Amino acid sequence: MPNKPAAPLKNVRVPDDLWNSAKAVAKSEGRSLSEVIRQMLAMYVEKGLDPGGKAGL
Template identity: 45%
Template structure:
């Protein structure tokens, strides 16, 4: 039964919310694929950014 109250959030470290522009079709396809695979689009975006930084870490020096 929904009482109109929010459930407590799990005690996890929070990260800042970022805004990015993504074409609608790409976002919708990514969401469909992630759902079919039991994954989370946000987690996949983070993983992609981690790979990008790892590949280009030499540019930070």
């Protein structure tokens, strides 16, 4: 099927200010926010980062 997305669409709830800030940073790096989210999720899975921890937040 032409133009089929590489992955199915997912829905998440994110505060607008966080979403907009992250989108701006991604854009300044020449990346999409989707790319950033995929990479962060992969790091979480591979390295077992604790989302409840305070590191970096």
